[in-house]
Amino acid sequence: MKAYLAIKFYEDNRNRDKIDRISTLLSNNRIKTICITRDAENWGEKIFQPKELMKITFEQIKSSNFVLIDLTEKGVGLGIEAGYAYANGIPIITIAEETSDISNTLKGISKKVILYKNIQQLNKIFKVDNIRRVLDM
Template sequence: MKAYIAIKYHINLENKELIEEISNALEVNKIKSCCIIRDKEEWGRKTFSVEELMSISFKEIEISDFIVVDLSEKGVGLGIEAGYAYAKGIPIITIAKEGKDISNTLKGISKKIYTYEESSDLVNYFKRLKETSIIHNSI
């Protein structure tokens, strides 16, 4: 099982720790993940044109079983990735830190929405998703 992680990226990698925590929460539950900044851009060591980046992202979304959209911080790219996944029939799981606004549009296309207080809460959340077969039933 593989998840695509959609999250706002920063040149200064200010949310690298959060990306790693989401990745680890998936990995603990035996879910592989792809995060473009981590896996393809190698934390900023490689750069791509916008066209290349979107092509790479779309290919990774297509070979994922579901995407995890972290909406703790909004970004146009997140909407593009979520919309692409939805158009391809790939389940969307939206997560966000408590108190963050999740747009009605994203609520409308997400299979599940989860707000977390601490990123460590995600380990149990992904475990429950697997146990209840929410992800499997959506595929």
């Protein structure tokens, strides 16, 4: 199973640890992740022109079983990725820290919205059988 991880990106990679922790939890549960900033841009070592970046992004979303959006911090790119996934029939699971504001539009297109206190709580939720149930697979 493959998940496209959508999360607010920063040029200084200030949330790299969070990306790594979420990816590790998914990997430990036999779910491969693709994260553009990590896998395509190699943490900022490679820079793409906007059109090429979006082409790569859309290809990766289409090749994924689901999109996992961490909306703890909002970003325009997250909305684009969510909209593209939804338009292409790719299921969306939204996660965010408890105090986050999730828009009704994202709630409306997500198969599930999960609020967490700490990332470790996601380990149980990321079990393949739980994900399959959420995605109706």
